[in-house]
Amino acid sequence: MKAFVLRSYGSPDALDLTDIDKPVPGDDEVLVRVRATSVQPYDWHLMRGEPYLARLMGGGLGLRRPKIDILGADIAGQVEAVGRDVTEFHPGDEVFAMSKQGGFAEYACVKEGELAPKPKNLSFGQAAAVPLAANTALLGLRDEGRIQPGQRVLVNGASGGVGTFAVQLAKVFGAHVTGVCSARNVDLVRSIGADEVVDYTKEDFTRHGQRYDLLLDIAGSRPGSACRRVLTPRGTYVAVGGQGGRWLQPMGHIISALAVSPFVSQRLTMADVVRCTENKRNLMTLTEFAEDGRLTPVIDRSYPFEEIPAAVRYVEEGHAPGKVVIEI
Structure with a gap:
């Protein structure tokens, strides 16, 4: 072969x-x-x-x-x-x-x-x-993020492989979803269900005054301290990835974002799909969503x-x- x-x-x-x-x-x-x-x-x-x-x-x-x-x-x-x-x-x-x-x-x-x-x-x-992208989004939102209907959810990196699944899954779980992406992908992110879209080339989502119950950070484009600023006092930050680097990144970004977890009221965690032991069960869940038209x-x-x-x-x-x- x-x-x-x-x-x-x-x-x-x-x-x-x-x-x-x-x-x-x-x-x-x-x-x-x-x-x-x-x-x-x-x-x-x-x-x-x-x-x-x-x-x-x-x-x-x-x-x-x-x-x-x-x-x-x-x-x-x-x-x-x-x-x-x-x-x-x-x-x-x-x-x-x-x-x-x-x-x-x-x-x-x-x-x-x-x-x-x-x-x-x-x-x-x-x-x-x-498999990998949608599994990551599901793990980040449902398992680590503990998403609930009616919550305000922000997806940073909404137009990428994981992000496009995350926006759709957050809507499946009944959340109000804001996606962060570049100008050229605003229409795409709206088309898959985002209630609001932030163009990061024009606006810093960590400074626009909104607060969220859950932030799924795929892009890793802003420091953890800035991301915590947009969370509610009991909100959840889920790290997924970040910009790559030769020596440390994106691991360094994730580690630094989570390091303060014991000292703040918000919940800070990460989605590690590679070490997840429930990937087959998750695939069955994703199949259900795909076959009934809620996930494309x-x-x-x-x-x-x-x-x-x-x-x-x-x-x-x-x-x-x-x-x-x-x-x-």
Whole structure:
């Protein structure tokens, strides 16, 4: 099979399209013929091995070379074969998953416990846009943010992959939603349900006098102290990400934002979807929302499989509205 293999840290040019053996599923695994995947910051952080501090913390980053050699956390496709202990899936089933690796290839092995039936009303490309980004938004709003109907919620970074799902999910949960984005994406953010939109090129959302019960900070564009200023006295701040950096960022931004948590009345926390153990259950919830029309993936661009390096390069620029998907 063909796969983009990452043998050393570097630019998108480090992704080497090559022929490798098709993987064989283990007893509790499913072999998936990948029909689509997506590209996101998670991929290029692993590709570059940045921030360097993360190499000391385990996960997919090795100290000198990647532990993950085939990137692509989002997978949508068809079951090709199953391990002997797999009972839920059969060859031909259409599925999707959030896995730690494997999407940048024609086939991938996925644990049965990470796999869910694909939403019936979504194409493979649309389904591949969902797992990591929508899971992150769901975790940040429902689990960490403890969102309640009628609350005022602000999504900083509302036009990106996570943000477009967060705006829609906050509306599903009955909140009044304000999205922060650039001027060119104001209409997009309104179209997916935002009640109000702040253009950050014209206005600093931390100084416009509004107060929010919940702030989901995806962009990480303002200091934690400024973000706390727009929260109600018992409001919740959920850190998701921030601007990347070679040594420390976005980890430094998140750590500094949360460091004062014991000393303030507001609740400060973070959404860590990579370490979440309920991703399959969350995918089932997201499927329900997608199939009843309350959640629609926003696709910015679609690339063919052979152009994965170009897609990664585009996502790394940081200006994609919605998701970038790969059709295989």
